[in-house]
Amino acid sequence: MKEFRGRVAVVTGAASGIGLALCQRFAAEGMHVVMADLKDSALEESAAKVRSAVLGAQILTQPTDVRRWEDVQALAAATKAKFGGAHVVCNNAGVRTMGKIWNVSLEDWRWVIDIDLWGVIYGMKAFLPDMIARGEPGHIVNTASAAGLLAMSDNGPYTAAKFGVVGVSESLIMELREEGAPIGVSVLCPGRVPTNIRANSNKLRPSGEPVTSRPNNEGSRVVQTDEVAGMVFNAIRDDRFWVLTHPEMGVLVDKRARGILETDEIVKMTL
Numbered sequence: 335m336k337e338f339r340g341r342v343a344v345v346t347g348a349a350s351g352i353g354l355a356l357c358q359r360f361a362a363e364g365m366h367v368v369m370a371d372l373k374d375s376a377l378e379e380s381a382a383k384v385r386s387a388v389l390g391a392q393i394l395t396q397p398t399d400v401r402r403w404e405d406v407q408a409l410a411a412a413t414k415a416k417f418g419g420a421h422v423v424c425n426n427a428g429v430r431t432m433g434k435i436w437n438v439s440l441e442d443w444r445w446v447i448d449i450d451l452w453g454v455i456y457g458m459k460a461f462l463p464d465m466i467a468r469g470e471p472g473h474i475v476n477t478a479s480a481a482g483l484l485a486m487s488d489n490g491p492y493t494a495a496k497f498g499v500v501g502v503s504e505s506l507i508m509e510l511r512e513e514g515a516p517i518g519v520s521v522l523c524p525g526r527v528p529t530n531i532r533a534n535s536n537k538l539r540p541s542g543e544p545v546t547s548r549p550n551n552e553g554s555r556v557v558q559t560d561e562v563a564g565m566v567f568n569a570i571r572d573d574r575f576w577v578l579t580h581p582e583m584g585v586l587v588d589k590r591a592r593g594i595l596e597t598d599e600i601v602k603m604t605l
């Protein structure tokens with residue numbers, strides 16, 4: 335996509351962290367922005383922040399639980415009604431839980447996969463038919479994680495969902511190219527980014543079980559949300575698929591590939 339002014343971006347998980355930074359960047363580029371997040375999130379306050387940072391920005395807020403197909407369909411319908419349809423869709427809402435695979439409750443397993451994987455699937459299914467039919471340049475951005483390329487211990491549900499997001503994004507770009515649609519795809523694989531993900535996930539987790547273990551990547555290099563948003567924007571503009579916020583992870587990805595093919599080494603995400 336080369337033209338952004340007056341085009342329409344939709345972001346899920348828009349009230350906080352990476353999603354909010356994406357909305358700020360899209361608004362600053364002159365795009366109309368549809369911000370979607372849970373009803374009880376800071377959605378309205380976050381939209382007010384974007385409006386005050388970018389005077390004249392056209393922002394629509396739409397309470398959306400990405401676990402609910404009806405909500406995501408309603409998001410697509412609201413986008414169409416207000417702005418005529420989406421050009422950029424960022425399937426970004428996400429949560430995590432911690433714990434050994436055998437200890438995490440089934441409720442928490444389903445909750446993570448419903449949001450982190452099904453939320454992305456719903457986003458693609460709700461928006462793509464209209465985007466393809468309109469035939470205008472567009473772009474899908476699916477937020478995975480470094481944990482979509484390298485497994486984390488104590489993060490089984492998150493790893494499962496994020497590997498799924500990477501795989502389905504690769505399938506999507508193949509299918510859109512085969513279809514000849516002018517729609518690009520990027521998969522965002524962040525390492526550590528300072529956001530509210532831990533607090534939000536603890537607050538929202540259905541089981542309410544206390545988190546006893548810590549992420550593998552605490553103490554590692556952080557990349558700020560506005561830098562991540564800049565990387566995503568450049569990937570959309572330059573039509574690039576992989577967005578790795580921490581290129582140093584390449585060493586580990588390479589090691590994993592050699593583990594599969596030669597050494598049988600199991601490589602842990604330690605960014």
Ligand SMILES: NC(=O)c1ccc[n+]([C@@H]2O[C@H](COP(=O)([O-])OP(=O)(O)OC[C@H]3O[C@@H](n4cnc5c(N)ncnc54)[C@H](O)[C@@H]3O)[C@@H](O)[C@H]2O)c1
Nearest residue numbers: 347350351352399400427428479524526527529530531534
């Ligand atoms: N922060 C990191 O280090 C990091 C690293 C890798 C990947 N990610 C991914 O980045 C994405 C954004 O996370 P973040 O770090 O900005 O976290 P965040 O908690 O700051 O923002 C996530 C937003 O998603 C919303 N959300 C949660 N459940 C939802 C639901 N069911 N429906 C709609 N919205 C929902 C939350 O209300 C929140 O506003 C996630 O997919 C996350 O997995 C983050």
